[in-house]
Amino acid sequence: MHGISGRRLLLTDEAIAQAALDAGIGGAYAYPGTPSTEILEYIQQAPEARERGVHRLWSVNEKTALEEGLGHSYAGRRALVAMKHVGLNVAADPFVNAAITGVNGGLVLVVADDPSMHSSQNEQDSRFYAGFAGIPLLEPATQQEAYEMTRAAFDWSEQWKIPILIRIVTRLAHSRADVVTTPPIEPVRLELPQDPRQFVLLPANARRNYERLLDQQAVFQAHSEASPYNVRTGGRRRDRGVIAAGIAYNYLMEAFTDTGECPWPVLAIREYPLPAAAIARLAADVDSLLILEEGAPLIESRLRGLLPGGKPIHGRMDGTLPRSGELTPDGVSAALGLGRPKPAPVPTVVRPRPPMLCAGCPHADTYRFLKEFMADHPAGRVFADIGCYTLGALPPFEAISSCVDMGASITMAKGAADAGLTPAIAVIGDSTFTHSGLTGLLDAVMENTSMTVLILDNETTGMTGCQTSPATGRLERIIAGLGVDAAHLRVVIPLSKNHDKNLQVLREEAAYPGISVIISRRVCLQAVPKG
Ligand SMILES: Cc1ncc(C[n+]2csc(CCOP(=O)(O)OP(=O)(O)O)c2C)c(N)n1
Ligand code: SF4
Missing domain, CATH: 3.40.50.970 (Thiamin diphosphate (ThDP)-binding fold, Pyr/PP domains)
Structure with a gap:
């Protein structure tokens, strides 16, 4: 169901697509890949995309999709680009270089990771790519946040003249919730880039642009430290602090559905670069840290060995949580020392069977x-x-x-x-x-x-x-x-x-x-x- 604004039941993929439409995009480019496919499918079917003439294309691959998005941005329009995590390997060249050219119209890239490899060859974590390129990253925990962050990302992209990466994961991409949408804005149309050298990455220009990107890091850092998406909450106990990134926050809170309150202080992280000062404050207040993050131990590996007084850090690297695969509520509960609830009985109605070609394929x-x-x-x-x-x-x-x-x-x-x-x-x-x-x-x-x-x-x-x-x-x-x-x-x-x-x-x-x-x-x- 599409509409102008209001409340509707959306997959996270769809919430992102709707937010991009509401943010006045002129184009959406993608190559299909689970769990990101529904983003462009939604835009292709949206009546408002048709009415507003939003260009919407299944590109030949992820590299062409991202470059088309960059060209769209050059021409002063907002563009959404979507792909699965391994697609970002294919698009890595324009991705890293788009951080150096910067953008004109807002450019938001959504990458859907697939921890546990439900339908992928690997479970690489796209958060590394954002740090590698030096651009901000958003990691929503809910469908509502996915909507709001996508809308904000277009504004920030234009304000900072930088592409923004949004990372989601399979469980979030493919789950549905009520999303409150806000009124759409008119399609954005900006002047062409004022600086004729901005997109010409000859070494002299590239060096200049790269210095600008390095200077911007302090801006991104300050924004992340003050971000409403990086929030510290409650906790009377001081024997541990919890850092919960993106969807991991939901698994954490599932352990406390009865009280709705975690007894330890929690720093939820949904915007990167990492809010280092907020992390340092939390670490100073507690005896140890538990890091909950979906995918690779990115935060954990950055912090390990760096906490003052050698305070212990627990997470995927010390075996508190499995090193690979998706987090689960049970796994997180066990990591908190709350015991593992009895496994739910395996339903016998649907028996597991190997995947196979359709009959007559x-x-x-x-x-x-x-x-x-x-x-x-x-x-x-x-x-x-x-x-x-x-x-x-x-x-x-x-x-x-x-x-x-x-x-x-x-x-x-x-x-x-x-x-x-x-x-x-x-x-x-x-x-x-x-x-x-x-x-x-x-x-x-x-x-x-x-x-x-x-x-x-x-x-x-x-x-x-x-x-x-x-x-x-x-x-x-x-x-x-x-x-x-x-x-x-x-x-x-x-x-x-x-x-x-x-x-x-x-x-x-x-x-x-x-x-x-x-x-x-x-x-x-x-x-x-x-x-
Ligand atoms: C870089 C990358 N992008 C996207 C995917 C997701 N994906 C896997 S195969 C495939 C295309 C399959 O189409 P085709 O080659 O025509 O084979 P068919 O499934 O129709 O037999 C896609 C989009 C992927 N695995 N890797
Ligand atoms: S008929 Fe063959 S190619 Fe088509 S969806 Fe089924 S298995 Fe895939």
Whole structure:
């Protein structure tokens, strides 16, 4: 449900999207990835986005999304950019450099981390990136805060001429609560940048801008020290103080639902750079510190060994809490020494089962002929990528040997082929191919590497809920444009009736001592128009 202002039930992703609309954005750019996908989906469907002509695009990847957001900001408009945590690795170059150019129209980047790796390859903590680039970071604990912080972030971004990073995590991104929204403002339209050197990072300009960024650190620090989001509360006892960052505060307070009060003083941190003075004051008042933070022990590692008098610090690094994975209310309760409540009985209605391809999925037919081919080539290997087709690693297929990061199938197959591995086969989805497979294919074209790339083209970005795929309708032209010989660019239809024919095409192309591409094309069952 969208509306002008009032109260509505929203996922955190949606609260952020609504706040960006209310903050007068001109554009929203994203690449899908759990748990951030719903942010752009909400904006795409919002009537006010349509009415106000908000540009809303599934970009080709996270780097292009962030650069498009930066260009939008250059042109004097506000932009929201969203991605999952590993997407920030892809966008790291413009991210770090946007801190040095600064911005014009407000630029807010939302990154959704996935501790416990529910649907990710790693559980990296995006808070490190903000410190690395030297920009402010906001870490909401509730849907309401996510809304309010996003609105504030646009103002601060324009005030400080700096991008602002908002970090959320899976549990928060995908949980819903009532959010009170405030009236929207008119879409923001600023003059073009006054300083012609601001966005030209030639060394002389970059050095000047970097000095400005360093000077701003004191401003960000002072803001964080006085922030209404970094609050110290209550606590009569002095044997311990608690620092609770972002969503960790909720887990802490779940241990005290009966009284609504934590007996120890608590410093909630939701704005960074870390409020060092507030932390020092808390540390001076208590005998020890317990650090609760979702993701990596960022705060804990900064403080460890630095407290006066060697006061003990407890958290993820000393085993008080598990070093990896999501925090849980039970884990936090145990860390407080309050004992572990009895585990809830496991419901028998829904039995755990391994993930599997949908019945009738086109990828299954591709894996059937690929598997038969590989059975005759035990020295060969299949390098795969990220998408629904990664399930080819599991029974009944067990057909792939790698899945590392988006695009790595083609480049790993190339590296292995360079090392003499044959046949070297890359398996990649259409969205992943345009995200970051194209460049690797060009490497293979440059050397006419002996390898075969199988592009599993289901004409959608299936794994994340069937967003548009930039490859649709243009894949052959893209591949031909990269220089793949037309004789070795083949298209097959993965259906069981074509099994033998498709196997033969693979045999022929794998035998060719150069780069070949086979597009295995059949639309994803979830993307087929229904009705
Ligand atoms: C850098 C990065 N961005 C986003 C994701 C989330 N993600 C994983 S696979 C994928 C795209 C899958 O689409 P496609 O390659 O077409 O394969 P399909 O799922 O349709 O089979 C996305 C968006 C990710 N894992 N890493
Ligand atoms: S969503 Fe589409 S691509 Fe993914 S398993 Fe189902 S049918 Fe296959």
